[in-house]
Amino acid sequence: MSRLPDAVRRMFDVIVAAAGIVLVSPVMAAAALLIRLRLGSGVLFRQDRVGLGGRPFTLLKFRTMHHAEADRDGPEHDADRLTAFGRCLRATSVDELPSLWNLLRGDVTLVGPRPLPVHYWDRYRGQEYRRFEVKPGITGLAQVSGRNLVDWPDRLALDVQYVRERSLVGDVRILLRTVPMVLTGAGVSHGSAVTMHALPVDRPGA
Template sequence: MVMTARARHPLSADVRGRPALPPMTPVALPWTRRALDVVVALVLLVVLTPLMLLLAVLIRATSGRPVLFRQQRIGEGAREFTLYKFRTMRTGATGSALTNGRDSRVTGTGRLLRRFHLDELPQLINVLRGDMTLVGPRPESVDLAVRFPPEYQWLFRHRPGLTGPCQLRSRAHAALLDDRPDREEYYFAVLVPLRAELDAELLSRNSLTTVMGYIVRTLWYVLSGLWDRGGSGPCSDRPGDADTRHTEEGRSLCARS
């Protein structure tokens, strides 16, 4: 029986000897959602290919290889998959599994890509492959997922999304980690319960209309990077609001975004 430093529940170990999540029954994605995923991902990949090639050249010229960042994430039914992103951190950088708003490991080009979420464009390939869906819970890294409290592990039954309520708060959540002496403790104590609450609301009304609404809001959120310096743009939480997350006011703010 393996125990992680922060987890308070037993975990099994996989063939590599690292902690693993317990087996979970996946929540199947409706065929209509899958069809929408394929159509939208194909169209966006065709339209955005010139931009993606330009970004690849920019990354290669400013910070070398590799251009793509690959990481194991937890997918539907707690199965692992390889997530693709444009690399935004320095090669060989080590440190916390969580990135804050002022992380010194992020390159100058990486900050630009992160600000407008351009680093996430390769995830359209994950959507096309069926690893991810357009709108769903945030895809969690394996190292963090195995340390989730048991009451929130139900999230990993669902297919993770390219966008969603938590993804639309990414700038604000990163800023909330800036001055925390222990980022991971704060993440599991405050942000994980908040994200589970937001994702539960999404999944309870995850219709095609909801999906299309999130796609529109995501476009607006990306554009808000032009003026949003502190995570106070549309569909985001402001630094300093963390302690009111679970008040009635805090929940109503989350529900509107």
């Protein structure tokens, strides 16, 4: 298989990441200051995610929640910890801007399956592990198909579909579909939750 498409993707990733960091640095600086003032110390949210070939890396985002107390940790308490300011950061995708550093470093690419937490590794079934045959992406087929409104079985199936049908033309189409979703904040919330529900531990074979 030709390596040219991957070389083109990497070149484009570096250009977009470098230009993006320069262009949005005032926005990131303002967001960091407001997070420090409104949410306290610890501006960045860091979490280990799984990348290409199952290798872990640390994903960077802006923090949007108050720090969890010992008895109020987990997705079920997210609504209590997420502030109106944090909701605004998420709706506008400003919380994702630090991920440009991951893009520049090569941890992620512009388009691919979204990187998921390391502790999900044993929860995938069968063909779902194919999502790790490519780099994770800042946006992807599942995101432009409904973002957090897409339930897990469909979301993972869309990731596998992307891997099977992956092409530069397809990536461009996904990027074009991403723009209106970011501008409108579509699909950020999932039902009554403020984040996507966790991938269930006990799942039937896929």
